Amino acid sequence: MALKIFFCALILKLASSASDQFTYNGFKGVNLSLDGLAGITSDGLLRLTNYTMHGMGHAFYSVPLRFKRSQVDNVASFSTTFVFVISPEHPMLGSAGFTFVLSPSKDLTHSLSNYFLGLVNMTNNGNASNHILAVEFDTWYSPEAKDINSNHVGIDINSYISNQSAPAGFTSDDNGKFESLILLSGEPMQAWIEYDGINMQLNVTIAPLWTPKPKVPLLSSTINLSNIILDHMYVGFTAAEGTSYSYHYILGWSFKMDVRAPELNLSSLPPLPKTSTSFEKNQKILSLWLPLVLSVLGLIIAAGATTVLVVRKKKFSELHDDWELEFESNRFHYEQLYKATRGFKDEYLLGVGGFGKVYRGVLPASKMEVAVKRVSHESKQGLREFVAEIVSLGKLRHRNLVQLLGYCRRKGELLLVYEYMPNGSLDGFLFSNGEKLLDWSMRYQIIKGVASGLQYLHEGWDTVVIHRDIKASNVLLDSDMNGRLGDFGLARLYDHGAAPQTTNVIGTLGFLAPELARVCKVTTSSDVFAFGAFLLEVVCGRRAIEPNKQEMEQVLVDWVFVNWKMGTIYETKDLLLGEDYVLEELDLVLKLGLLCSHPLPSARPSMRQVTQTLNGDSPLPPLTELNSCIISPVSVLIGK
Numbered sequence: 313m314a315l316k317i318f319f320c321a322l323i324l325k326l327a328s329s330a331s332d333q334f335t336y337n338g339f340k341g342v343n344l345s346l347d348g349l350a351g352i353t354s355d356g357l358l359r360l361t362n363y364t365m366h367g368m369g370h371a372f373y374s375v376p377l378r379f380k381r382s383q384v385d386n387v388a389s390f391s392t393t394f395v396f397v398i399s400p401e402h403p404m405l406g407s408a409g410f411t412f413v414l415s416p417s418k419d420l421t422h423s424l425s426n427y428f429l430g431l432v433n434m435t436n437n438g439n440a441s442n443h444i445l446a447v448e449f450d451t452w453y454s455p456e457a458k459d460i461n462s463n464h465v466g467i468d469i470n471s472y473i474s475n476q477s478a479p480a481g482f483t484s485d486d487n488g489k490f491e492s493l494i495l496l497s498g499e500p501m502q503a504w505i506e507y508d509g510i511n512m513q514l515n516v517t518i519a520p521l522w523t524p525k526p527k528v529p530l531l532s533s534t535i536n537l538s539n540i541i542l543d544h545m546y547v548g549f550t551a552a553e554g555t556s557y558s559y560h561y562i563l564g565w566s567f568k569m570d571v572r573a574p575e576l577n578l579s580s581l582p583p584l585p586k587t588s589t590s591f592e593k594n595q596k597i598l599s600l601w602l603p604l605v606l607s608v609l610g611l612i613i614a615a616g617a618t619t620v621l622v623v624r625k626k627k628f629s630e631l632h633d634d635w636e637l638e639f640e641s642n643r644f645h646y647e648q649l650y651k652a653t654r655g656f657k658d659e660y661l662l663g664v665g666g667f668g669k670v671y672r673g674v675l676p677a678s679k680m681e682v683a684v685k686r687v688s689h690e691s692k693q694g695l696r697e698f699v700a701e702i703v704s705l706g707k708l709r710h711r712n713l714v715q716l717l718g719y720c721r722r723k724g725e726l727l728l729v730y731e732y733m734p735n736g737s738l739d740g741f742l743f744s745n746g747e748k749l750l751d752w753s754m755r756y757q758i759i760k761g762v763a764s765g766l767q768y769l770h771e772g773w774d775t776v777v778i779h780r781d782i783k784a785s786n787v788l789l790d791s792d793m794n795g796r797l798g799d800f801g802l803a804r805l806y807d808h809g810a811a812p813q814t815t816n817v818i819g820t821l822g823f824l825a826p827e828l829a830r831v832c833k834v835t836t837s838s839d840v841f842a843f844g845a846f847l848l849e850v851v852c853g854r855r856a857i858e859p860n861k862q863e864m865e866q867v868l869v870d871w872v873f874v875n876w877k878m879g880t881i882y883e884t885k886d887l888l889l890g891e892d893y894v895l896e897e898l899d900l901v902l903k904l905g906l907l908c909s910h911p912l913p914s915a916r917p918s919m920r921q922v923t924q925t926l927n928g929d930s931p932l933p934p935l936t937e938l939n940s941c942i943i944s945p946v947s948v949l950i951g952k
């Protein structure tokens with residue numbers, strides 16, 4: 313009897329052999345297969361990526377596990393839990409994200425970074441022969457990947473396009489309420505991924521560290537994995553960076569070929585990574601050494617040093633108010649920006665816009681290129697709302713928006729830090745008198761991009777964001793010549809009465825919808841009106857209003873409208889285009905431009921309709937509405 317029990321115990325022990333389950337509370341001395349940017353830090357953190365643009369990293373358990381046991385094809389149950397931290401270089405800016413992955417091979421080095429997440433590449437994406445199952449933790453909104461937002465968790469099969477996804481968060485066991493989590497917060501979170509082989513149910517749950525596993529999973533999907541999972545698979549992680557970067561860390565990980573993965577001992581996980589920039593380190597070193605230096609060198613030198621410090625303090629002084637504490641993580645130090653732009657030297661001046669001067673800079677610690685906008689403001693009134701709004705707008709992420717990285721506040725001015733756009737603004741190309749050429753395919757790509765960015769502002773966020781100042785000079789071009797909308801939300805500053813030197817009109821003449829003259833309420837359709845004028849600018853290669861032209865041609869919309877009525881609409885196109893254009897596309901954009909510029913807001917299409925039309929997903933709305941315009945659009949406003 314005793315012997316039998318002993319044998320049973322032995323068999324049980326053999327059945328759940330060491331490779332069937334593992335628990336790592338930290339990774340010191342653990343033998344994982346790592347490649348790319350992945351590594352194990354001296355503290356025992358598993359690092360998947362460090363700050364490297366377009367980099368990626370993979371980490372796999374070194375031997376494959378057996379997922380199909382019986383003769384039948386059924387996939388066994390499995391479960392895993394791990395603790396992760398995503399620590400971005402800039403608090404508002406993610407990179408691509410990371411995944412937990414099951415793969416037949418641990419060599420995924422031919423996959424790509426960015427939204428490919430280090431999982432697949434252009435050629436094998438979506439191919440059933442990949443046999444890849446992944447759970448993605450995605451911090452970047454990529455329309456290509458049909459992402460729902462820039463902070464979500466998804467189940468991916470053979471592809472970077474998720475089968476199912478949900479905004480990051482958890483349902484509280486206490487009150488049943490959904491609590492959002494920000495993956496990029498730099499705070500540790502725990503994830504649980506469980507597959508029930510019998511009911512074929514895959515559950516994914518996340519929660520802040522130390523919160524017990526919530527009962528309701530974030531994602532729950534019934535999937536027959538038989539055709540996806542092979543007999544033997546590797547388990548591990550992939551992570552990828554985009555044009556901005558994050559550290560992706562795993563602090564602890566357990567796995568079991570059964571339903572309940574071993575619990576992690578949360579109190580023995582390695583300490584959290586420190587995220588101080590070298591700038592902060594310098595400051596610490598200064599404050600450590602200063603007292604020592606002072607006591608050694610004595611009073612006279614001390615006095616000198618103090619003077620230097622006072623001067624330095626004044627030079628780099630900033631304004632801080634109590635209400636700003638909550639935005640602290642989005643702040644840059646003035647000294648950082650001062651160094652980045654070499655003291656705001658003229659050679660670093662990129663341009664002077666309606667809101668102030670813009671400088672190019674290179675951040676001292678990360679060497680990241682940025683654009684710094686100095687906006688002067690004297691009044692304190694409304695500043696808090698404005699900063700809150702700027703910070704929340706910075707959370708908007710779309711590849712056709714210029715990303716705001718943070719701000720800094722000094723006496724009389726606000727400094728806004730943006731991603732640097734190497735190709736400058738669109739008007740620099742359109743109105744360069746042929747010095748810089750933009751062919752039709754580039755123009756069409758820019759138009760589609762800006763439309764998609766504006767649609768995101770209008771519909772992609774909890775609150776509708778109205779740009780208020782769409783025009784070619786507010787469209788910037790990134791290194792791939794994609795059009796990106798800049799300056800969104802800045803027009804609000806005028807509302808808050810902070811820059812009183814100009815008129816009350818928010819926006820730019822020629823782009824202002826006629827109804828704004830009557831009711832001073834901006835709407836998404838007034839943005840659409842400006843977008844219409846922008847479309848015409850791009851096709852016709854001229855500004856919305858050119859007072860030096862003959863009277864009939866001064867207002868671009870009017871001129872195109874009249875030409876459309878006379879059947880000569882193509883004569884309005886930019887002569888620099890020559891014969892290089894696609895007639896159908898040109899026709900579509902001109903007519904769309906007129907429709908968007910309709911004097912009646914209700915007759916204008918929505919940005920959703922506009923993008924659908926531009927992408928060929930729906931036909932051009934009928935132009936019958938335009939026929940009824942007796943008076944042409946802009947003249948109403950400028951009172952001709």
Ligand SMILES: *[C@@H]1O[C@H](CO)[C@@H](O)[C@H](O)[C@H]1NC(C)=O
Nearest residue numbers: 342343344345373374375376
């Ligand atoms: C790590 O594991 C692999 C696969 O089992 C093995 O080949 C290798 O020798 C191990 N390395 C160390 C240092 O133990």
Ligand SMILES: *[C@@H]1O[C@H](CO)[C@@H](O)[C@H](O)[C@H]1NC(C)=O
Nearest residue numbers: 348349350351361362363364
């Ligand atoms: C990131 O890791 C790679 C490979 O280990 C290394 O070459 C690079 O210098 C690291 N970069 C930073 C910023 O730590």
Ligand SMILES: *[C@@H]1O[C@H](CO)[C@@H](O)[C@H](O)[C@H]1NC(C)=O
Nearest residue numbers: 419420422423432433435436
């Ligand atoms: C894509 O990935 C597959 C599998 O890793 C690889 O065989 C293929 O060569 C890759 N294709 C390219 C273009 O890199």
Ligand SMILES: *[C@@H]1O[C@H](CO)[C@@H](O)[C@H](O)[C@H]1NC(C)=O
Nearest residue numbers: 435436437438439440441442
């Ligand atoms: C999927 O991958 C297999 C093997 O690499 C290849 O033979 C096949 O053509 C691919 N299928 C598609 C649709 O690309």
Ligand SMILES: *[C@@H]1O[C@H](CO)[C@@H](O)[C@H](O)[C@H]1NC(C)=O
Nearest residue numbers: 469471473474475476535540
């Ligand atoms: C979902 O997964 C299946 C494989 O089970 C795949 O064939 C299908 O294309 C996926 N659907 C989406 C929308 O990604």
Ligand SMILES: *[C@@H]1O[C@H](CO)[C@@H](O)[C@H](O)[C@H]1NC(C)=O
Nearest residue numbers: 506507508513515528529532
């Ligand atoms: C998945 O979640 C559902 C509740 O939504 C639960 O009934 C089921 O048991 C869970 N399955 C696993 C494998 O955890």
Ligand SMILES: *[C@@H]1O[C@H](CO)[C@@H](O)[C@H](O)[C@H]1NC(C)=O
Nearest residue numbers: 385386512535536537538539
């Ligand atoms: C799952 O898919 C496999 C392969 O297509 C099939 O043989 C099996 O019957 C399916 N299981 C269930 C329960 O539908």
Ligand SMILES: *[C@@H]1O[C@H](CO)[C@@H](O)[C@H](O)[C@H]1NC(C)=O
Nearest residue numbers: 337575576577578579580581
């Ligand atoms: C968890 O780790 C702590 C610190 O290393 C240790 O004191 C404790 O005994 C561990 N708990 C368990 C259940 O192993």
